[in-house]
Amino acid sequence: MDAALADRLAAVDARITEAARGAGRDPAEITRIVVTKFHPVSLITDLYALGVRDIGENRQQEITAKRREREQLADLRWHFIGQAQTNKARAVRAASDVVHSVDRPRIADALHAAASGDVLDVLLQVNLTDDAGRGGVSPAGVEGLAAHVRELDTLRVRGVMAVAPLDEEPARAFERLRGCADAVRRVVPDATWISAGMTGDFPEAIAMGATHLRIGSAITGPRPPRD
Ligand SMILES: *Cc1c(COP(=O)(O)O)cnc(C)c1O
Numbered sequence: 001m002d003a004a005l006a007d008r009l010a011a012v013d014a015r016i017t018e019a020a021r022g023a024g025r026d027p028a029e030i031t032r033i034v035v036t037k038f039h040p041v042s043l044i045t046d047l048y049a050l051g052v053r054d055i056g057e058n059r060q061q062e063i064t065a066k067r068r069e070r071e072q073l074a075d076l077r078w079h080f081i082g083q084a085q086t087n088k089a090r091a092v093r094a095a096s097d098v099v100h101s102v103d104r105p106r107i108a109d110a111l112h113a114a115a116s117g118d119v120l121d122v123l124l125q126v127n128l129t130d131d132a133g134r135g136g137v138s139p140a141g142v143e144g145l146a147a148h149v150r151e152l153d154t155l156r157v158r159g160v161m162a163v164a165p166l167d168e169e170p171a172r173a174f175e176r177l178r179g180c181a182d183a184v185r186r187v188v189p190d191a192t193w194i195s196a197g198m199t200g201d202f203p204e205a206i207a208m209g210a211t212h213l214r215i216g217s218a219i220t221g222p223r224p225p226r227d
Contacts, residue, residue: 058082
């Protein structure tokens, strides 16, 4: 195994602990998801050996293939963090323990229709940019989306997810996300999860109250080019 991987993971975890303590929070209430997109599946085995149990992927084909190849690691939790397409909803659902990217009623309906008895944890993805073409429901629309998804009994709304815009202070953007999380809790009171914080901004996300961090390159090293 790449010894540097263990060092990078330990360094990130130390920064998470420090940021949590600085914010008066218990680090144990924060879930660190390692984003392994574009990396070979052997990386997941190495991370597992280091104690990682939460894995994030953003493409349906990749999460499906990797999960199938690592079926024996039965206590891994697989987080789907990419744009979900309605025609891939069945495969996304089958490969995911949590879907972070429900951003419109149609994808929620498709995930619901693909159910086979179990309940799927979902987060409502919020678009914090001014560009309506980006993934995510607008902050103004998040409460209505929560009300829609609440009625689908095979989906459990756990909270919100967002990516901070590139052209804004992450702390400011995350303040808006916290407002969205409050709005969702007016509709679904136990939806307490906030998925925010990546390599470049996870300390700010922790300060704002993030419960789930999605950290890639700070732990994995640079991503190989997309195929
Ligand atoms: C790739 C990705 C991440 C991780 O990004 P890093 O900057 O490498 O930490 C987090 N969230 C989403 C939605 C991603 O696509």
